[in-house]
Amino acid sequence: MCAMKRDEAEALIQEVLEVYPEKARKDRAKHLTVNDPNVEQAKKCLVSNRKSVPGVMTIRGCAYAGSKGVVWGPIKDMIHISHGPVGCGQYSRAGRRNYYTGHTGVNTFGTMNFTSDFQEKDIVFGGDKKLEKMIDEMETLFPLNKGISIQSECPVGLIGDDIESVAKKKTKETDKPVVALRCEGFRGVSQSLGHHIANDAIRDSVLPRRDDDHSFESTPYDVALTGDYNIGGDAWASRILLEEMGLRVIAQWSGDGTISELELAPKAKVNLLHCYRSMNYLARHMEEKYGLPWMEYNFFGPTKIAESLRKIADLFDDKIKEGAERVIEKYQSEMDAVIAKYRPRLEGRKVMLYVGGLRPRHVIGAYEDLGMEIVGAGYEFAHNDDYDRTIKEMGDATLLYDDVTGYELEEFVKRVRPDLVGSGIKEKYIFQKMGIPFRQMHSWDYSGPYHGYDGFAIFARDMDMTLNNPCWDKLQAPWKKVA
Amino acid sequence: MPSVMINKTESGMSFYVPKKDLEEAIVSMEHEGPGRWGGEITLADGSRYFLEPMDEAPRLPITLRAKRL
Numbered sequence: 001m002c003a004m005k006r007d008e009a010e011a012l013i014q015e016v017l018e019v020y021p022e023k024a025r026k027d028r029a030k031h032l033t034v035n036d037p038n039v040e041q042a043k044k045c046l047v048s049n050r051k052s053v054p055g056v057m058t059i060r061g062c063a064y065a066g067s068k069g070v071v072w073g074p075i076k077d078m079i080h081i082s083h084g085p086v087g088c089g090q091y092s093r094a095g096r097r098n099y100y101t102g103h104t105g106v107n108t109f110g111t112m113n114f115t116s117d118f119q120e121k122d123i124v125f126g127g128d129k130k131l132e133k134m135i136d137e138m139e140t141l142f143p144l145n146k147g148i149s150i151q152s153e154c155p156v157g158l159i160g161d162d163i164e165s166v167a168k169k170k171t172k173e174t175d176k177p178v179v180a181l182r183c184e185g186f187r188g189v190s191q192s193l194g195h196h197i198a199n200d201a202i203r204d205s206v207l208p209r210r211d212d213d214h215s216f217e218s219t220p221y222d223v224a225l226t227g228d229y230n231i232g233g234d235a236w237a238s239r240i241l242l243e244e245m246g247l248r249v250i251a252q253w254s255g256d257g258t259i260s261e262l263e264l265a266p267k268a269k270v271n272l273l274h275c276y277r278s279m280n281y282l283a284r285h286m287e288e289k290y291g292l293p294w295m296e297y298n299f300f301g302p303t304k305i306a307e308s309l310r311k312i313a314d315l316f317d318d319k320i321k322e323g324a325e326r327v328i329e330k331y332q333s334e335m336d337a338v339i340a341k342y343r344p345r346l347e348g349r350k351v352m353l354y355v356g357g358l359r360p361r362h363v364i365g366a367y368e369d370l371g372m373e374i375v376g377a378g379y380e381f382a383h384n385d386d387y388d389r390t391i392k393e394m395g396d397a398t399l400l401y402d403d404v405t406g407y408e409l410e411e412f413v414k415r416v417r418p419d420l421v422g423s424g425i426k427e428k429y430i431f432q433k434m435g436i437p438f439r440q441m442h443s444w445d446y447s448g449p450y451h452g453y454d455g456f457a458i459f460a461r462d463m464d465m466t467l468n469n470p471c472w473d474k475l476q477a478p479w480k481k482v483a
Numbered sequence: 484m485p486s487v488m489i490n491k492t493e494s495g496m497s498f499y500v501p502k503k504d505l506e507e508a509i510v511s512m513e514h515e516g517p518g519r520w521g522g523e524i525t526l527a528d529g530s531r532y533f534l535e536p537m538d539e540a541p542r543l544p545i546t547l548r549a550k551r552l
Contacts, residue, residue, distance in 0.1 A: 041528075049504065281501065284488060288544045383504040 004375075004416065006397040009034040013399075016411045024053045031402040035394045042387030048402040049383045051189045057406030059354070059426055060380050062185030064088055066194020068151035070278055071202075072181070074098035074229050074254040075262065076108040077146040079138055082115040083131060083163065084153025088185070089115040097443045099233050100256040107144045114138065118155055128161050135170050135178065146259045147177040149201075157184035177259065179205045190381035190403070192277065192357065199281035202262060207286070210263045221316065222250045224268040226283060226294075227275030227358075230255025232448020237455045238274070238299050244330075245309065245323035247316070253279065266290040270315055272297055274451075277357030277386060299451040300459075301366030302335040331453040339369060342460040345468055347371035349419035352412070354378045354404055354427070355441045361390040363422075363441070366450070366459055375418055378404050406430075420467055435475045437466045485551070487532070490544040498526055498549075515540075523552065 004012070013032045017025045030047035039045055052058040061069070064082075069092050072080050082089025094111040102108030116122070116130050135148060148170070150163050167180035183197045210216075223242060228235040235255040242249055250268055251261035265271070271283050271294035283294035295315070297308035306328045313324035349372045353360045360377035367374055377394060378401035379386060387400070394400070399412060406427075413421060413431060421431045422441040431438045439445050439462065447462050449455040488499040489509075496509040507530075513522025514536055521536035531552040 284499070284501075284544070287490075288488065288546060291542075385504050385506055388506075 004397060006034055009397050009399060012412070012415055016408050019407075024056070027053055028056075028405070028408070031404075032408070033400050035391060035396065035398045035400050037392060037394065037396055039391055040388075041384075042391055043384050046387055046400060046402055048379070048387055049189060049192065049381070050403070052403055053405075058403060059406065059424060060189070060403060061191040061194075063183045063187040063191060063194035063197060064151060064153055064185045065092065066191030066196075066278070066381075067181050067183035067198040067201075068092065068149075068194075069096060070191065070229065071195055071198035071254060072149050072151065074100070074110065075149075075257050075259060076100040076102055076110045077144075077258045077260075078149055078177075079109050079112075079114050079142060079145045079147075080149045080151055081131070081134065082113065082153060083127070083150050084116065084118050084155050086115050086117045088153045089113045095443070096229070097232055097446070097448070098230050098255050099236075100230065105142070109142065109145065118153075123155055123159055126159060126161050127156065128163065128166050131161075131163065131166050132170070135166070135174075139174055145176070147179070148174075149179045149181060151181050152184045154185045157182065157186070177205055177209065192381040192383065195278040196281055199279065199285075202282060203285050206259065206262050207266060207289075210266075216264060216267050218250075218267050218269075219248055220269060221247045221320065222268045223247050223312075224251040224253065224265040224271050224292075225249050225274075226251075226253040226265070226271055227273045227279035228252065228255050228451070229275070232444045232446075232450070234449040234451040234455065237449040237452030240454075241299070241305070241309065241327055241452050242272075242312070245313065245327045246320050247312075247323075253282075266292060268292060270295065270312075272312060274299065274362075275358045276389075277382060298362050298365065299455070300363045301369040301456055302331070302339075302453065303369055304362075304365035305453060305456075335453060335456065338457045338460050342464050343371045345464050346460075348373070349467060350375045350416070351420045351422060352376040352399075352416060352418040353441065354380070354401070354409060354421075354423040356380050357382045357386060359422075359441055361386070361393045363450075364393045366456060367463075369456070370460055370463065372420075372463075374398060375416055376401065376412060378402055378409075410434075420463070435472060437469065437472060439463070439466055484548050486546055487549045488544050488546045489534075496543070498524070498532070524549075 017029055033045045090113055093113040100110050104111055116134055163180040167178045170178040179201050181201050183194045187193055235252050239249050251265040266286055271292055273283050273294050273296050276296050286292045298304040309324040313321040351367055351372050351374050357379055360379055364374050376399035420437050422439045424442045425440055428438050428440050444450055450459045485500050490497045498509050499506045507526040507528055510525050510527055512524045514520055519536055520540040521534035523533050525531050533550040533552055
């Protein structure tokens with residue numbers, strides 16, 4: 001049962017593109033396509049990771065968001081300075097809900113906002129002195145911090161401050177890693193470059209710190225959990241499954257993670273990668289330098305979890321394989337109950353997704369477990385390799401849209417009329433006012449976790465709660481209702 | 484001269500250019516045997532690159548400079 005036929009979907013794309021001036025239309029046409037699961041490579045039908053057309057409402061973020069918000073931000077025992085004007089740090093503070101344990105302001109600093117609060121004089125005379133003073137003050141006020149990262153905002157790059165020299169000097173003075181990141185927002189086309197810059201900084205200034213330290217006692221079952229940012233507790237829900245099957249998680253990157261865990265990661269036996277987009281650079285680097293293999297896995301929905309657990313177990317001995325089967329067996333009845341309860345209420349509903357760089361393909365399995373169908377998916381900042389992986393997961397003649405503009409997404413939704421839209425906060429209220437149930441899929445709409453078996457129960461409940469909410473019948477005023 | 488990463492895969496070798504997100508299977512390599520490794524390579528999409536030949540097959544994955552042909 002598919003929402004549209006191929007020619008209908010193609011006609012819809014043409015119709016939506018109609019309003020653009022010719023040049024923009026030509027550009028945007030490359031980013032929209034109708035899926036054909038038989039296509040081997042995404043680059044044959046879709047262009048991604050290109051600069052957005054000026055003037056459209058893009059939903060993308062910036063390099064600073066990718067570095068501070070995504071990769072570095074969740075490292076809890078470091079202080080992350082938003083170096084530049086106050087707004088970038090303040091408006092992104094704690095919004096991503098990377099949960100962690102610890103005493104905020106004493107030994108963990110995840111939800112705090114540290115900023116150098118640039119004023120006119122800092123722009124004119126440079127902010128390096130202020131940065132140095134700030135780091136000194138932080139050392140006094142928060143002596144239990146385990147390191148500092150300096151996340152540049154746009155002006156720092158524009159005025160050409162030498163934050164690297166400050167970082168070098170302070171590393172020596174404090175004997176802790178002080179890392180300078182050139183993640184100014186204007187760099188690159190989206191937050192994706194921020195991930196890359198953040199990965200490169202970890203590669204250069206964090207990982208080599210324990211290259212000569214062999215005191216860590218490793219076991220044959222050590223794994224590193226990478227690319228999980230513990231949104232609403234996701235990493236915890238994943239970690240317990242790995243531990244139950246007999247593995248030892250020695251590092252969590254970077255949700256609820258510490259700098260020490262980051263340094264230990266190369267000593268693991270395998271790198272388990274959840275968010276491919278934001279951490280694949282590091283996984284590839286560790287494979288080359290430390291001979292540490294990596295694999296992608298997917299912990300959304302029981303089908304994919306079971307598949308992933310078996311795939312992970314295949315890399316280890318029989319004890320772990322047995323453990324994986326035991327874990328799958330243990331949760332089977334619980335999951336059957338969840339599906340029995342919610343599937344009849346959700347069966348056959350259509351979903352359109354527009355999220356970041358991983359979720360549109362990862363959550364498909366979870367929706368399918370509930371009998372729901374994905375009729376359109378797109379990414380804000382994915383690259384070709386992400387679409388390569390997506391094409392296989394999506395059904396025939398479904399819509400694929402890269403860096404979709406506000407206008408395009410609205411038009412698609414108006415015509416396709418999905419039963420649920422999953423996207424970010426900026427889209428939420430538009431679609432709710434259009435009368436279409438909506439879930440905010442970046443931070444799980446303030447719910448979560450959604451990873452793992454525990455997460456799936458919450459996921460199913462949330463989807464039911466949103467879709468079958470009685471409010472959707474009440475959108476029309478009673479006197480306007482046709483009797 | 485892009486910097487590329489050559490890696491082992493189940494079916495042979497892969498060729499990854501991080502800057503271009505290009506990950507392709509290598510269909511043929513001029514020198515694969517012992518004693519010499521590298522030379523001209525052809526990817527699954529038909530594009531050709533040149534790797535400075537090495538005396539020994541290196542441990543994979545490895546990052547190298549490749550020349551576009």
